[in-house]
Amino acid sequence: GCSPASDSGESADATDTAVEVAGVAITVDNAARAALPQKYSDAGSVKVATDVPYAPFEMFESEGSDVITGVDYDLGQAIGAKLGIDFDFEQQKFDGIIPALQAGKVQVAISAMTSSVDRMDVLTFVDYSASGTGILVEKGNPAGIETYLDLCGQKLAVQSGASQIDLVAVWQDECSSAGKGAIALSEYPKDSDAQLAITSGKVIASVLTKPSAGFVAKTANDGNTFEVIDDPAAPTGYDSTLNGIGVLNADAALADAIQLALQSLMDDGTYMTILEAYGVEGIAIEAATINAAKS
Amino acid sequence: MTKLMVEAVDVHKRFGSLEVLKGINLTVEQGQVACLLGPSGSGKSTFLRCINHLEKIEAGTIRVAGDTVGYAERGGRLHELRETEVAAQRRRVGMVFQRFNLFPHMTALENVAEAPVQVLGRSKSDTRRRALELLDEVGLSNKADVYPSALSGGQQQRVAIARALAMEPELMLFDEPTSALDPELVGEVLDVMRRLAESGMTMIVVTHEIGFAREVGDVAVFMDDGVIVETGDPQEVLVDPSEERTQSFLSKVL
Amino acid sequence: MTKLMVEAVDVHKRFGSLEVLKGINLTVEQGQVACLLGPSGSGKSTFLRCINHLEKIEAGTIRVAGDTVGYAERGGRLHELRETEVAAQRRRVGMVFQRFNLFPHMTALENVAEAPVQVLGRSKSDTRRRALELLDEVGLSNKADVYPSALSGGQQQRVAIARALAMEPELMLFDEPTSALDPELVGEVLDVMRRLAESGMTMIVVTHEIGFAREVGDVAVFMDDGVIVETGDPQEVLVDPSEERTQSFLSKVL
């Protein structure tokens, strides 16, 4: 359960009240608040864009409702509480997130975005978690996949534009040097389409971030359709990358404030509490950084 | 009684490089019936269309009931009229086409009632009553609710006449009103036109019905190749024409 | 020489509840010209269309050159023909419509050459030559490359005749071929038809041109209200009709 910061009010001073997220009462961190640009503390809120649903990072509380929940949402609320302002989440389809930032309709994007050097042309990222790639297969693992090298010579699905595409390219090389067949990779616009490809027998597995894979396996058809391969060699998934909270490069000062707030949440343990509430401790990182991704 | 209804002075009209009217001069007094004759392509239809400003003339002047067609004289100069002003001028002139051009999506009654309601803003019920009277006058009171596609050619042409009359025009133009009709049906249309002429309507009629022209016409005009070759009393022009071209044409038509 | 070209026996045709042909009997020998006359709505066009199987008859038989129109007699029974077989039958019959119905997207030459190439599979160059000859015969060799919209009515009708002749039919049907024409232009079309008749073509002509019927026709047929009222030598039927209905009709038309 979580209750959003509901009564921080318009006044910038009314920040003493604690906000409860994931059962933890959070109060304002003065250092972080001091770093917050004047216009945001004056406004008392920022708007946050998120592309729902992408479980378990963001999803609707129940189907058909428009109450958002998830790891990202809770972290956002907690950061807001540290800064003494509201983080108002708005549902925004992916194609509109950047335009919405550029149009000034929202100021922050928290949408399980993978931080990358490419994307830093557009956004500044406050890194808040890391997740690697998991392999989703049909329940019972009929093809007997144990590690990614077992995918050589098989048909594999991926969401188009996902970072997993580059990873699979690396695997291809390993397959050929190991003398195995190549991976036949098909791209689909959404993860859900890739999963449909598994059930219709077009592919034997799909690759996606491991937290999502776990969530799909757990929830789809009450856990009876899919399972995730657990490779002991890579418990958080292959090729972990950082996830970031994005703001426009022109708004870097806001990123600094968010970084301080997040670090404060890490320091006082709230961060881990929130991750644990969704069973994704595996994605935790040591310290809040800005644009730490190297590729 | 000698009010001039139509005055055409040195009217010229060309389509691209083809000069179709080469200086037409004609006057028609109020109440007169002028019959236009001439071979195909001589410019009869074009001249009629110029009177109604469906074609714009290049030189000369046409006046209908004293007003210059398509222009307003203000401060000694001619000013082109805008579309709506031209439309207002056209209200005083009724036109009947060779191919009828009834509105196919309206019944006979609606065809007749359309313009008075839409253009003159008459009330629907009044117009309806008047339209029924007009249909009765052309002998079609029983066809009021029939669509044009279900009418014979002669019936369609009579509806077209009623439609033009519904606007209470001061001048009626007829462009070969009977030439697309079966010979049997010609009579009924000519009858309507004859009665109209007797009621004092000013009319310009392009026709090849020599009998009608001689009987009803006050003046016969023979055109050829864009000019008026001969004008005069129909009894003279059509019985004993002075011009050779008129003679040869009449010998073919009769 | 007395081969029967058209034999209609007790032909009945109705449109919904309206009986339009009420038992028509008529024979036309090879080389004869039959002229059909009668008031509007008497069923002349419908009968002509039945001969060409553009309408399906409800009772009776029509034979063209011995073959039952629209049916094949096999094993003593009539079998309905399929579309392509009907199309084959129609090749032997040419038809000319009151409204010309030229193909507007083709030049005069293309109109004439279309069917021989498409239907008979003739070579393009041969057909083109033959089409030019035909256009020449109807006096239009100089209009070969002109679209119908640029032709006068009489010219269009002459192209329509050339188009029908290009299929080398054994029988020609004309449905009021001159009634949509200016009087001046009627002559040129009738001339073409007269020459065609002289060349020995069997023809059925619906017409109100009494002069033509008397001069060219071998037999005149007067229809009224779906039945044939009077048949016979045109000189008799059209000059001194025995039936009262024929008399009253002729008095109106003449």
Place this chain on the structure above:
Amino acid sequence: MTATQQPVATPSAGTRLAGRSRPAPVQAVPLRHPGRWFAAIIVALFTTSLLLSIAQNPNLDWPTVGEYLFAPLTLSGLATTLYLTVAAMVIGLSGGIVVAVMRLSPNPVLRVVSGLFVWVFRGTPVLLQLIFWGFIGAFVPKLVIGIPFTSIEFWSVSTSDIIPATVAALLALGLNEMAYASEIVRAGIQSVDLGQTEAAHSLGMSPGKTLRRIVLPQAMRVIVPPMGNEVITMLKTTALVSVIAGHDLMSNLQAAYAQNYKIIPLLVVAAIWYLVLTSVLNVPQMWLERRYGRGVAGARVGAVGWLLRLRKKESQ
């Protein structure tokens, strides 16, 4: 050559008693179409077994279809879809008529402007148009009334504030549809005989009246079927507005299946509703086609040659 005098049917018998004493009707073996029926049976069998096989397929999951068919998220999505479609089509058709008339105008300014309009709005992706109107602040930060090319401003406003998302969605869909509709209307207007316009003019009707009362009603016959296409396309295009907020039928269901992975059943729910809407739409379309088909085309419909009957019988 002499006339062959046939025994002429006595008028009385044929005429007076017509319909009573019918002569023997043509007794013929009707034309059979074995191939046609064979094909029909094959098609029917194939379709049935395909449908059966599909219906029985566990992936279809009928219980889920039933559960979502009237779920609140479906119904509210349906309402949005309907509202957006109706509003966008009203804007599109009325604007499309104006644009079509401008394109056919003799005035070069109007012609160029409308030509450019159609070019741009048909030629660019709807997604971009939606993003443009939805996030216009990203393109034009503020609207200024001032002297162009100088820095003098009398009044200015931030664009993000003045266009709310729903207005943006309607603007985008409506303007896009205008461009498409204008081409259809243009084809319709061009199909009406010129004589109609002349007749209306000679009755003193103004160009506007002529268009509204005479030309457009006759153009409708040609306009209605492709506009039916447009409405159905629009029904589905509304799904794109989800990028700037607004939850139509398809995006609601997509959001649901992104969460529960019941893709096929939920798409079937969408299909069922679209089919219902399309069928409902058929009613006004057929009414319009009948209404505006009236009085046009040959009243004469031959009995032979099935192409002859390639048009509906007129009801006079």
Place this chain on the structure above:
Amino acid sequence: MTATQQPVATPSAGTRLAGRSRPAPVQAVPLRHPGRWFAAIIVALFTTSLLLSIAQNPNLDWPTVGEYLFAPLTLSGLATTLYLTVAAMVIGLSGGIVVAVMRLSPNPVLRVVSGLFVWVFRGTPVLLQLIFWGFIGAFVPKLVIGIPFTSIEFWSVSTSDIIPATVAALLALGLNEMAYASEIVRAGIQSVDLGQTEAAHSLGMSPGKTLRRIVLPQAMRVIVPPMGNEVITMLKTTALVSVIAGHDLMSNLQAAYAQNYKIIPLLVVAAIWYLVLTSVLNVPQMWLERRYGRGVAGARVGAVGWLLRLRKKESQ
């Protein structure tokens, strides 16, 4: 009433020398349209300053636009888009003609089958149709030749194997387009005068020949503009095939911006290419409209009443 004998223009002067000794032409103050010009200037100013403001906007990021305009992923996407569009339109138009003719047929079987076809394929979302054909294995696991309703099978094959993704995409787009095109073709056929069919029949042309040589060419005038719409819509609909794999222009660019977040510049790249394709398409469309407009409509174009000129001048 007596005839007013006007001095008759001597034929010689008027006729022979026509065009040389021109009389004084009508000297009139031409009609001014101040409102029209004012509006044009306002529109031009507004558009220019809007375009300028957009062009200078940093969010547009012209260097990125330039970089991606001819990038390999753009060009290969373009090729796929073009290929899919052309192939789907060919299937759609040719099939659409068949369906339209079936819908207008007097044969009830054909009419019902084609009606159902149009209903289903226009009425269901393209996305579902794409998913159906692309993942047919999920709906119909195997294709069986056998006796229906029994378990006797002569031959069977897994459907996932026989329909590769590109075929599935073409099937889906082509069948969908067929349904839309058939409505447009139907409107076109119905606009052709019945007399044309009769004339063709009486020349002994078969129904098929009549359709191909006489009816369709005349229907083209009405068919071409809305089919232009369809082609442009198809250009963009191809983006949906990304759901069953296949990389058209739009999905390639979307994949790219999913990677680098340069959404607006990449959408502008898409817009530029679509505009180019649309402009190129205009050439055959105008050619077709001219070609099939030939000989039709009044050769008579009045000089007055601009509605009179609502159609292009014929070139005879």
